[in-house]
Amino acid sequence: MATVDIRGVHKAFGPTKVIHGVDISIEDEEFVVLVGPSGCGKSTLLRMIAGLEQISDGEIAIGGKVVNDVAPKDRDIAMVFQNYALYPHMTVYDNMAFSLKLRKAEKALIDQRVRQAADILGLNPYLERYPRQLSGGQRQRVAMGRAIVRDPQVFLFDEPLSNLDAKLRVQMRTEIKALHQRLKTTSIYVTHDQVEAMTMADRIVVMHDGIVEQVGSPLELYDNPANTFVAGFIGSPAMNFFQGTLRRNGGIWVEAEDGTKLPAPGNVGGSDGQKVVYGVRPEHLALAGGSSGVPAKVEVVEPTGADTLVFSKIAGVHTCAVFSERHDFRPGQEIKLQPRLDVVHLFDAASGQHL
């Protein structure tokens, strides 16, 4: 187990720069998720930690030791690949034993470690099977078993669940988290799925276009997004955004582009007349009665059973609202929605930064 320090890391493939200076320090025993849309550089960063990509500039240290020039096999890390990368010509047992065999470990030790890992992952009945004879979830477990057997300093996960169906993904998500709570090995997990990031991470690193947008615990990112990108990326369904102008006459409010008055919290920064982006999460819109609230025209209602998603148009913008109680709106119906003021976010329109 070890800390991982990423200091001023850059990556360029020829003239194309993909990572523009990333600094992250990961604590011992921490589970960190790198999340971002595809092409943001998160997988490249992970592969640089693994040693599968050269570091163009900056340094990466594992357990305090700079590993820029250390070969992948000497970094004492294990990686779970998106396609699992199981050796098709080896049985499950041999797949898991391979690294120890290469290290010339004793047969008894190999056997003990493999069976232990198989126990943890429930793979005992499948040890003599070949990868082809396993289901997706079982292959996924073998890939993790191969990593566990190594007892490495750091686990690296490269979108390990993206090849599974939705139900299995949720199940394996929980299993990986439970495994981490049990083994406590420092883990770095790459995903493009913010739900995975939210549910699994101790800390989330949100990446976008080769830079780190924000680092923090899942709830920190949810409650205090640093900018519009993080605000829009974290949370499902995504936050609603309205372009507008901040007004400080007659209370604090935001004038949307079509003149609609959006109520803003009293403690907000920013000056009168400043162009802002007004953000409110779907779950923070409540049904309002009487004269209060913002007028909305219902377009689509999606009942999911637990929640009701109501898509409507506020100030000409498509808006989503989530209600835990059931509603029976008709399309075209005029309703009024009241944003919860304590969780409304205002961002500077030019920089996207939180005000």
Place this chain on the structure above:
Amino acid sequence: MATAALNRTGSIVRKPLVDLLDNRNVLSVICMAPAAILLLTFLTYPLGLGVWLGFTDTKIGRPGFFIGLENYISLFDDSVFWLVVFNTLLYTTVATVLKFGLGLYLALLLNNHLPFKAILRAIILLPWIVPTVLSAIAFWWIYDAQFSILSYMLQKMGLIDQYIDFLGKPNNARASLIAANVWRGIPFVAICLLAGLQTISPSLYEAAALDGATPWQRFRHVTMPMLMPILSIVLTFSVLFTFTDFQLIYAITRGGPVNSTHLMATLAFQRAIPGGQLGEGAAIATAMIPFLVAATLSSYFGLQRRKWQQGESDG
């Protein structure tokens, strides 16, 4: 079929031809007929005729009579025949080993990220595209006793004192022909193995690298086992092509000197057509069949799907 007939009971006239074509058995015979006729005419008939001729004393211009195993008995006592069998086995073995060694090496090289990769691959294929006879003539010239460019270069480099008699001495001639065959055969092996290498997922190599495998161990534990299925197919074809080689030999040495480079195919032709002994030539050609069957069978067993390639059969 029954339902089709039933549906038609209401129609005014039953069409027997349509009903016949609806019959699955009739239809399958009709569909197979073109392929079957082609195979029978151009494969089975010549093969059968060849085998039959081997049991007769047919000569050119004279129909033969059935003489049983006489051709084979005389071949059994024919030292030239046994020399030719030895030549063929030597030629096939050495050429195949070299083709696979060098072909695999080339394939591994080409599988790396190289500049001008596409052009390099095209160049590799060239020896295979050139008509055999053309390259045979080129080699004949290269190996010429007086005008050999190879001897010329070696002499200019000071490595030899006098021109090498490539085709005049038995072992020189054998080595020269094997070299020519290897030169021609490498592209096929290299390109096929390259195709096999490209089906291996790069992430397997990355996983192996993280697992602590050295480049040699990666080759030994990942590349080789994953390449075995295609390797054994290519090996089978290569052995069959080499064993039955005719053009190169006939164009460069015609089997000489003193039969030292005759292969079974060239000897069969030599005795049957220029020699006129159609029966004996056919017997020699037929004698190749056991060797070819053995080679095919061994690769058939080698080719059987390995356990790890099988699907969720017992899952």
